[in-house]
Amino acid sequence: MKNIAIVMGGYSSEFEISLKSGNVVYQFLDKTKYNGFRIHIFKEKWVYVDADNNEFPIDKNDFSAFVDGKKISFDVVFNAIHGTPGEDGLLQAYFELIGMPQSSCDYYQAALTFNKRDLLSVLKPYGIKSATSYYLNKGEKINAEEIISKVGLPCFVKPNKSGSSFGISKVKSAAELPIGIEVAYKEDNEIIIESFLDGIEVSVGVINYKGEIKVLPITEIVSENDFFDYEAKYLGKSQEITPARISDEMTKKVSDIAKRAYEILKMSGFSRSEFIFVGGEPYMLEMNTIPGLTTESLIPQQAKAAGISLEDLFTNAIELALA
Missing domain, CATH: 3.40.50.20 (Rossmann fold)
Known part of the structure; x- marks a missing residue:
């Protein structure tokens, strides 16, 4: 034992x-x-x-x-x-x-993926699209006009390094921008301000299963709130539909990109990447390397749809770590 x-x-x-x-x-x-x-x-x-x-x-x-x-x-x-x-x-x-x-993955991959700004910058040369963004470090001067002219309104203000949608705001006017920035700074000293992508949001789980990189069935996220925030994630204010109601072509496109990102970064363990489709093209928002594993979390839902039980999922992760 x-x-x-x-x-x-x-x-x-x-x-x-x-x-x-x-x-x-x-x-x-x-x-x-x-x-x-x-x-x-x-x-x-x-x-x-x-x-x-x-x-x-x-x-x-x-x-x-x-x-x-x-x-x-x-x-x-x-x-x-x-x-x-x-x-x-x-x-x-x-x-x-x-x-x-x-x-889980190694320390470099963990540090890189945890930093949304750096992750998206590393993947960009490989043709992986992301939202137009503006970066701020705590203490830097805030030029609202410059930010809005770059990312437009509405936009999202997010802590650069935090999860579970803590500290994220959807900003709809210039007056709301400083408030959103302040909220994000409570979670992190670096923030990322992104243009609003209007489209279907999906979550794609990728795992190494028995030595092979496998993309799990995709989940579509329909939030009752303005976006997939903490309430939507954990307090039932969203619908999570697995498999996602997207075309075969869209499924293949986003699966290939999620798998490619996993391979480019030499990932191991679990990964769950979030994308929004705009005009049929997937734009990456972020990648989680320790995704939620509660019974209502997305990776367990996706594994179930793939016919993998939680016991199998966890055994596989342990055996790969031991190997």
Whole structure:
């Protein structure tokens, strides 16, 4: 039996969703093959949490725990942390340094994809389209006229490095722009302001499944809110339709692009990319490397549509990490 450390929590606004994802992994782990251990990673503590919610500190020297005088070591880490430090490369680099296999992509890919600005810039020369954008770092002068003349109205103001739609605003007038910028700066010191793309939004999951790069059935996102925000994502204010109601040609086009991005970046583990179709062409918004794994999350929905159970999905991720 292999010992699997399921890391969850994290230091960002997404910690609650991460705890949910981690618990789903724990619940659906193949108990005939693996011993699952829930590891909570927070700024103030790294602890193993047992079935009775007792906490045992993690020794960061080798990522082990002492329980009742016995040392517990792990064979592999299943990374279920959305946001920092699990999705931005910090934990990946730490695990690489101590020689611990883990289920997500490597630290460079994690850092790059977590930074929307840098990800889209790297993919642009490969012909992968994205919205017209304007970048700001905290403390820089805000020239509203210049921003609007570049991206137009309405536009989206987003933290450059954050997930779950925290800190995103749809700005419809010049007067709303400073407010949107302030909201985004609460999540990150870099922001990205993008032109509004009006079209069908889809989410495309790509995984390495049994050694082959596989594009999962695509999900179409129809938000009741102005856009696919936190409420739409997690509080049922959206319809998620898998497979998406798009033509075969559109399906092939966006699948090829999502797969190509995965290959260009030498990704491993899970990836979920968001696109909006404008005039039949997919424009990439972002790529998530630790997508939600709750039962209502998109990757589990897509896997189910592909005939892959959660147990299979998680076993596959662990076996690839071990290999």
